[in-house]
Amino acid sequence: IIILFISLQKRETIKAYLPYFFIIFLLLLFLVPLIGTEVKGAKRWLDIPLLPRFQPIEILKPFFILILAQIISSQMIHNLYRKYFFTLVLLFAVLFLLAIQPDLGQSVLLFSSWLVMVFSSGINFVILAIFFLICVLIFVSILFFFPNKFGYILFRLKSFIDPTKGENYQSEKALEAIKNGGFTGRGLGEGVLKDRVPEAHTDYMFAVIAEEFGAILLLLLLIIFLFFSYKVLHKLLDEKDEYTKLVLVGLISLLLIQTFIHIGVNIRLLPTTGITLPFLSYGGSSIVGNAIMAGLILNLTKKIPLNQDTL
Template sequence: MRLFDRIFQGDRGIWMVAWILALISLLCVYSATSVVAIKDYGGNNTFVLMKHAVFVVAALVLMFGASRVKYTYYSNIFNLLFFVAIVLLILTQLFGTESDDARRSLSLSKILPFMGPNASFMPNEFVKIILIGFIARKIALRKDNPDPGWKDICLNIMLPVIFVVGLIATENLSTAVLLFATCIAMMFVGKIKMKYILSFVGIAVLFLALFICIKFMTGSSGRQTTWKARITNTDNYQKDYAKAAIATGGIFGKLPGKSTERNSLPKVENDCIYAIVVEEYGLVGGVIVLSLYLILLYRVVMIMVKRPDSFGAILSFGLILCIVMQAFINMGVSVGLLPTTGQNLPFVSRGGTSMICTGISFGIILSVTRDINKNDEKRKELEQVQAAD
């Protein structure tokens, strides 16, 4: 166990959960991609699995690498990367690959032709990490000033969030809302005064209402239409089949690889992977997956107890809250509680960009826990020396 702790430094629980999620991802993606394999790869399901496994391994390697960087270094890195994030979002708006009436990805085929003609990445996934890190830095810098003033909060926190979230919202409203909610929660735990938070929420609600009105008037929101007419709209077959998969899973499931609804579900390996988890592993498997995300949240809350108001605590909280909320949204869609959003299940669904960015997020959180563990060890050694004297 000492060798384990020397190699995999940081919170042991987070390491274990990440590995379990990665294993679940490999099993479920392999089962869920049979249709994709037939359609795009001549039925070679092993090739699809190996391609996904490359991203899983890359995510775990980056997770390990990120955990070895002292978390305080990330403060300046995020400050610089914020401008990179804005450039990426603008490039996506101008040159992004269109899918489902939205531009959410940038093609890599011209830059990296060896990756194939369909190679692309989702800038939003990187931007989420960057904005959370940037806002965590801004909040932490104000921890000694209980009332920095409206101008300071507006220029350094509110405007950056509104600008980035606004750019994302034009193409991906659910991600924008998710990221905005995360930033609001970070402001709250960072002890920003409630009057600023409520003002911020009020402004955002006005912008959101205006945005939704424009979307409805232009008739470009298929998802809102689906939610409004969820019973009669034929576009709801994704949710219907997802619920059917969950309903037929029972307590213990149909066993790995025995899913029948995967052949009917569109994007099953991305948006509806949780339905496959429950269908093949039953209610037990579904509860286990849900519990894994709750364990992650609990471990990070323990960080906040040890390091209240610090950059590391706020950063860890923001990253894990975004991941857990996204997971709950995905599960909520699968069980029919929420409209279709396009949010995948972090570290489980197929998708290279999401897998890698979630791995990096886990690594950053582990970096914070590694620092806490080292400080705890030093404190214990000091207490032992003092007790001996």
Template sequence: MAGMSRVDTSYLARWWRNVDRVTLCCVGVLIGFGYVLMLAASPAVATRIGASRDMFILKQVIFLTLAGLIVTGTSLLSLRGVRRLAAMGFVLAVAATALTLVHGVEIKGARRWIALPMMSVQPSEFLKPCFAVVTAWLLTERRARRLLPGLPIALGLFAAILLLLKSQPDIGMLSVITTVFMAQLFIDGLNLFFVGAGVGCMVAAFLGAYMVFPHVRSRVERFLHPNVGDHYQIDTALRAFGNGGLMGRGPGEGRVKDLLPDAHADFVFAVAGEEFGMLICLFIIGVFCLIVVRTLLKLLREDDPFVVVASTGLITGFGLQAFVNMGSTLHLIPTKGMTLPFISYGGSSAMSVALTIGMVLALTRHRVGESRIPRGRVMPRPAPGPRRATA
């Protein structure tokens, strides 16, 4: 596509000229690391559970291929197309998340998955991007349509999600969605008093989860008191980083994948640290930071409030998910079973993250000749200039 001429006015050529190609390349880099780390980590995990050595690799090849297609296909959408996709996706994700409470697969005391012939789907993963876009539309549209109670509707949708995720339970996912919602409210211009009140409610909710849910209390206590409880996974992950050093032990030479049951998923960053070293880990962190920071900088030049609020929510969820995975692996925060975007094994995660980045690319794509003035605002007419004398 690099050779497309400026005079080529086809839709694909215009998309390629106007899309954020740096972010698109960063996504390709992360998908490449996903392939490499699955080759390194998954055979040992598959052998340990008695499955074919290539089972996880073959599945992840399919998942990441679909993820790449989703990123590209979604980035082609118009603003109206993004809103429609998010609305339909939100309805389906809420219905499927509610279905998990009745017919979901229970794993480690939580009902978050729906079993399908080839894979298990976690519908709540798709709530993150769809809710961010729907919320942004409600918050910004209420200014153009005075009779639309956008904020109350958004709060009602958030309350429904809160009840569903609490019932599963999935406190980690609820924390991410809550943070995304608060960030959008702040960007939309919510009074600082209410922002502080929202943060206070989040702290109170965390304390409530600590008191009510035993698994939350166990993780927090093990984080705060290293000498109490089982720290096998974290200690093994930290030893893996130490063994890798600056340059790593080399591809296939790591040992953490033989010891951790989730080396291909939640602790794949430890596999990268042991086999490829600190420099590659810093490079991966830099790629994630580049995607987040570049998107936020592009929003500084954006004048459409819907694009700003929606993109802020989407990129906040993306960056927070990456931080939670890497931070828990490095024991900077309590452990939380959350995948590393595009790198960890998982079909639902890969496709939901691809939907997130695809929507960000579609929203921030430069649209030549398309008005970026929000609906409801009228631009003043330019003052008439002096008339030219006619012969």
């Protein structure tokens, strides 16, 4: 329903209401550290009366991409580097709120998408590379000076680098499940990973699918997703409107990076992050956020009558 509703909206309508949705969910993200529900040492969810528990950042992500695209493509700000500065302010504001929760996975995801969008807008690569190195140095410094707050990151990195240190139960069981699934899988409901690993239906959905349905279905799903991404990227080559191009770049990069991180964690190429698998992992907030992104992509890639204004 969400996908269909958004895909049928006029583009100018989406652009007009964008700032309001962004501000609303940014404020909700601000409330998470104050009144959020703590689960396993992290405050990432809000419990609001009459509403199911939800994770604001999951729904904020598509609006974050839209607002970045609107700033970078704005005709009211002529200096390109001033535009980048404004996007940086928003980025660091969101990253700060995520750091308090803490939520490293979403932080990496948003920062990576910001880099892709800024790079695609035409910024000098050397300047972007220098900025990236500065951010890495700042990140390492924060880990060094605030070990009590961000020690869990170091713990995960050490556990990833040296499996003999720390707890690697979840990642080991996920890898074992993928191997046990083989080509055809054990069958629907026959997998054991979802009973052995907490949050397997979200953080380890790739491994759950591999165990129950096998490598053949996984390969089919990946082909479908890559074909979808290819069609969006192909649309980008013909797109003349800068705003539309930036939104599509941001959304598809967000989905691709998220998929890569999720799969990387499941096959032990990356440390644990808590990132879900787009469109497949169970979770209300994640499903809503993905539906919004899919609706926006369909809206921006459909053909528009000549008499309809574009963004």
